[in-house]
Amino acid sequence: MGDRFQGRVAIVTGAQRGLGAEFSLRLAAEGASVVCADIGSCEQTVGRLRAAGYNAVAAQGDVQTKAGCDGIVAAALDAFGKIDVLVNNAALYGGISIDGFEAIDEAEWDRMMSVNVKGVWQMTRAAVPAMRKAGYGRIVNISSNVIFMGKPGFLHYVASKGAVWAMTGALSRELAGSGITVNALAPGYTLTDATRSMSTPDVVAALEKNILESQSVKRLIEPQDLAGAVLFLASEAAGMVTGQTMTVDGGTITG
Template sequence: MAAQNLLADRTIIVTGAATGIGQAFAVGCAAQGANVVIADLNSADETVALVEQVGGRALAVKVDVSDDASTQAMAQAALDRFGRIDGLVNNAAYFREVKLTPFEEIDPAIWDRIFQVNVKGVWQCSKAVLPAMRKQGGGAIVNIASVVAVAGQPGYLHYVATKGAVLSMTKGLAKECGAHGVRVNVIAPGFVITGATQNRPIEWQQSFLKARAISREQRPDDLVGTALYLLSDLSGFVSGQTIIVDGGHIMY
């Protein structure tokens, strides 16, 4: 993709960008002129290389979004390197590890951990970037939920509950941050083929595919255009909204 200017000179932090959907967001933002902070628990060398291939500037930061001090350090590293923070994509999640479990058998420790990462993590990353956005007079936060928060999914109650919380938090944050010029929106992806989902039951993949208006596999790149829209001035008067990107499975 040739470099363009939708996000020229802006700094965007993408959490969970070492792989999968987050990696696609990071590369997509870089291709639109952004400086990208690739924030992940794991090594992000592959994403850094891909960002540089499209002519972007990348900073890899090790972060655990469930740890408040770690998210503060992430925001500070972005400011030290690029001097500003214009966008945050709250994409990191406890997701790959989630096991299909009847709700009454979910381990309470796993229940707590998934909320720490998927819900507390979104809160902590958002509060870490807010002071910089407020000082600059604005910014955009894009949360990543899931279509299962709208449609439900048996065997994943803890995960479904966290993504439902992300939908509600988006609205609460949008109301609270609007006065500072900060917009907050959420994308709910359908079943996307990534390293996290490739081992999920094949019947699942097939059932999602059959239910779609656009009957093909969903890939990480299918989400990038919506994220760019929400991060850029194209959506300057849009806040608190949920956009389902699932090939026309759930419609409302």
């Protein structure tokens, strides 16, 4: 499809399915060598990429742990010798509770923060030394447009993605002068297995109806609708963009 990532190496977390698989495919199609990482196996994603003639390897690791993140980075360096792009996509979403904040289970709250917040910190901490050594890096964190909406029903998810937004700005400052940029994507509700499994079919259908009514673009978002923004933020063209959050939600959030 293109060559703007020719010679670049990208790690995408949460690449087993959904958004992570789509981001991996699109980066590879633009010439990147891609490390598809997940707590589960990414062999299916990697198989799709290799069948299309793209360069990809799988790395299995838990972003909640330093050892898991170090292992993913080591797999990237062993396979390709460097890391240019990190897409922090791994997150807990499918199957979470949709309820008032008083009813959220404490263990679910803790797991949400561990995966969605700690995981971004751990992966960034693991990948940055190689980027610093090269004097170049693009970090793209996946947040959510719910952080701008005050949306009720899943406070733990909203809080975790708000933390990702806050960390993006702070990390961009900490990495100033290093050649590494840090930005975030805030997607709207996107059609994936995770979103479709977040509740009963009736509840999901009602939610999707309300979301569609809130959008200016009158169709639900699909993973491929988000890939262009990720590719831009991960590219050399975004060299003067850092500490920013790009909202891609069909016009739900404006201004």
